[in-house]
Amino acid sequence: MAEIRIAWPDPEGQEIVERLFAADAALRAHFEQVTAAVGLTVPQAHTLIQLQEPQRMGTMAGHLHCEPSHVTAIADSLEAGGLLRREPDPDDRRAKRLVLTEAGQELRGRLLKLLFEGAPIISTLDAEQRAGLLAMLRMAQSGDGHRALRRFPAARGDDSCPPVPS
Amino acid sequence: MAEIRIAWPDPEGQEIVERLFAADAALRAHFEQVTAAVGLTVPQAHTLIQLQEPQRMGTMAGHLHCEPSHVTAIADSLEAGGLLRREPDPDDRRAKRLVLTEAGQELRGRLLKLLFEGAPIISTLDAEQRAGLLAMLRMAQSGDGHRALRRFPAARGDDSCPPVPS
DNA sequence: ACAACATAGTTCAGTCGCTGAAACAAATCG
């Protein structure tokens, strides 16, 4: 994510946005680094992490905020790498559940360990600061958790204007 | 960004990471919404926002954390849309400066206004909460600002392992 | 002054993550 450095009507709001973006960029970079270090791409790693317990592919698509067809592709690669297998869902013969193999569980554990060690933001705060940050984030997010994660909400009609060539 | 929901060694750290990712997802969704509403793609909008003052293209690549060749493409589209023009840099005849046109300035203003209105996290906090959140983020980020924004740092050698098929 | 090298931007081929439509199988509903 690019830096946001602009003339803002509200300097404090501006700094919060900047720092939230920066915090995210740091988390993302850490995630990418760890992920690459164990030989996974970012979406592969996300999928692996979700698989503490077997998941149906559609459910996984929900967790990853992507289309089911994309889950098919990710699962293909992880299955080819021997990290998970597809097994039929006992309750619905159309559905398949993704299940970690031994190797998958082992790698998932290693991934989580690396992910937590040296995670930015968290590792630079002491216990009290972390508690404070957490309280703030809880307040800021109370009530809009699911709304916050929806992607590509429809544009507001009255603000629309013709697109620029891409 | 996908949800992070895992068995973590540290529940508090886990929640902080989750909430930071969620905060980012919300900011990103808001940015995408506003951006689409004015007819821009996300990278186009980032570029426009950076252009409060004329910028050399290489500098812009730095701000956007991408390769210079990508700035060329973005600038092409914005120039075709009449939002900016390339002018020669007075100090270096190899370089070009990106300068907003009248239309570009107008749209940039509209973008900033929409971006700030209804921005998640910020708009749900009162003044005191915002100050508190800001203080926490400042603490968390003191000293690692530039490190945090580096992309794709080299993988640590001793943690590496063979990649999974992509 | 001039060769050698560094730097700014462009062009182009190609990768990656992801979407959307079509197709098939299995479940559910009238």
Next chain:
DNA sequence: CGATTTGTTTCAGCGACTGAACTATGTTGT
């Protein structure tokens, strides 16, 4: 039982982005 929905797969294609090759201009060392 037929009609419709749902879970997954396949495939074509898009947008963001990289990396290498190229041109043109600046810089440096002898």
